[in-house]
Amino acid sequence: MIEISTIARLTALLATFFCGTAAVHAATSDWVDNQGGRMRLVALAPDTQGHIRAALQIEPEPGWITYWREPGQGGIPPQITPAPGSGVTLARASYPVPKPISVGPVREIGYDAPVTFPLDLRVTGEAPDKLELTAFVGLCKDICIPFQAEYSLPLPANAQPTSRELALLDAAQAVLPEAPSADFAIQNYQISADAKSLSLRLTLPEAGGKAPEIYVTGPSGYVFFQQANAKHEGTTFSADIEIGKLPKDYDPKGKSWGILVVDGDRAMETTLALE
Structure with missing residues (x-):
C-alpha cells in the first residue's frame, strides 16, 4: 500500500x-x-x-x-x-x-x-x-x-x-488480457433503469475462490469497480457493479463500455454493448 x-x-x-x-x-x-x-x-x-x-x-x-x-x-x-x-x-x-x-x-x-x-x-x-x-x-x-x-x-x-x-x-x-473464451466470459449483463448499477454474470476459469477484480470503463475518465451482491456458484460468478455518478445528460443506452476481469493469474477483456 x-x-x-x-x-x-x-x-x-x-x-x-x-x-x-x-x-x-x-x-x-x-x-x-x-x-x-x-x-x-x-x-x-x-x-x-x-x-x-x-x-x-x-x-x-x-x-x-x-x-x-x-x-x-x-x-x-x-x-x-x-x-x-x-x-x-x-x-x-x-x-x-x-x-x-x-x-x-x-x-x-x-x-x-x-x-x-x-x-x-x-x-x-x-x-x-x-x-x-x-x-x-x-x-x-x-x-x-x-x-x-x-x-x-x-x-x-x-x-x-x-x-x-x-x-x-x-x-x-x-501479457495482455485474453479475449473471452468458453471458460472465461461474460454470460450476461444488464444496466439498471436508473443507470446506477450494472448486473454481471460471468463464467470464471476456476470454481470458488476469491471474487475477481472487475473494472468497467464507461465514458472517458470514468471507471467503476465497487462490487455488491457478489455470489459464486461453481464457475459462475455474479455481482452488481456500482456505477454512481455519470456525466450530466449522459445516456448509456447504445454506448459500448469496456470491461476487464482479473481472476487469479488470468485476465479477460471485452466490450459491453449497452441497451
Whole structure:
C-alpha cells in the first residue's frame, strides 16, 4: 500500500512538469529520464497494410507508480499522440493487467513495476520516413509528476528490426488480457433503469475462490469497480457493479463500455454493448 498526501499530490501536479526529447538509434529511442522513472519508444517500419507496430516502455523508480488507461479515483491516464500532420494515427493502445493501489482513502489503478504498452499505429497516406509522437504519463510517489516526452524515430522502409526489438514487442503482446473464451466470459449483463448499477454474470476459469477484480470503463475518465451482491456458484460468478455518478445528460443506452476481469493469474477483456 502506498500512502500519499492528497494535498501534496495536487500541489505537485500544478507546480511540476517535465518534458524531454529523445534521440534515436535504429527503431528504439533513447530513454528519457524523470525524477520518478524513465520511458522510451520502440517502433517498426510500416508493413504493407500501413500498420506500424510499436510500444511505449515505462520504468518507474522503486516506490513510484504509473497508471492504467483509466487511473481510478486519482492519477493521470497515459496519453499517446502522433504529431499532427505526420500522416500517422493511433488506432489502439493496449494495456497489461493493472493492480489496485490504495493512496490514502483513494483507490487508483496502475503499475508499480516496469510496464510496456503495445501501440497499433496506422499510416493515413504515404508511408512516413519517421514516427513523431508525444507520450504523456503520470509518475507518482509522495508527489505526482506529469512526465512528457517527444519522440522522433526514423522508419526507413527497408529497415530490419533487431531480435531484441522483436522480443520486446512480442513479450508486451503476450501479457495482455485474453479475449473471452468458453471458460472465461461474460454470460450476461444488464444496466439498471436508473443507470446506477450494472448486473454481471460471468463464467470464471476456476470454481470458488476469491471474487475477481472487475473494472468497467464507461465514458472517458470514468471507471467503476465497487462490487455488491457478489455470489459464486461453481464457475459462475455474479455481482452488481456500482456505477454512481455519470456525466450530466449522459445516456448509456447504445454506448459500448469496456470491461476487464482479473481472476487469479488470468485476465479477460471485452466490450459491453449497452441497451
